[in-house]
Amino acid sequence: MASKEKYSAKWDQYTTKNLLEICVKEIQTSGKPGIGFKARRWEVVVDEFNKRTNKNYNQKQLKNRLDFLRFDWTAWKQLLGKETRLGWNHETGTIVADDTWWEAKIKDNSKYARFQY
Numbered sequence: 077m078a079s080k081e082k083y084s085a086k087w088d089q090y091t092t093k094n095l096l097e098i099c100v101k102e103i104q105t106s107g108k109p110g111i112g113f114k115a116r117r118w119e120v121v122v123d124e125f126n127k128r129t130n131k132n133y134n135q136k137q138l139k140n141r142l143d144f145l146r147f148d149w150t151a152w153k154q155l156l157g158k159e160t161r162l163g164w165n166h167e168t169g170t171i172v173a174d175d176t177w178w179e180a181k182i183k184d185n186s187k188y189a190r191f192q193y
Contacts, residue, residue: 085137091129092145095138098124112139148190155181155188168193 085091098121102108106117113121118135126132156162156171163172170193181188 085131085133085141087141091131092141094128095121095125095141096145098128099142151185151187152191154185155191 102113102117102121106120108117118138122133122135122138125138161173162177164170165172171191178188178192182192
């Protein structure tokens with residue numbers, strides 16, 4: 077029995093954007109009952125992703141990326157909450173806030189530090 081070669085998926089903006097575009101298209105055309113894709117829908121997502129990106133990623137690697145992005149999105153929403161005194165730096169893609177605000181937020185939850193710079 078041949079062993080499967082395992083390797084870590086390398087994610088950048090290009091591959092992440094492609095994954096998200098494919099998932100959105102799949103949801104728009106086929107729906108997404110519950111919280112995840114059914115097996116056949118995953119096959120379509122994996123095949124299309126690998127064709128577009130010239131990668132050989134499997135379902136687990138794509139799902140792990142989506143789970144990480146979901147985790148990040150949840151943290152982002154919690155961080156911003158109903159804040160109204162924040163700015164946005166379009167060049168760096170970061171929140172503009174004073175150090176006191178950041179210190180308080182990071183003290184509240186250390187996972188927010190990833191969004192500071």
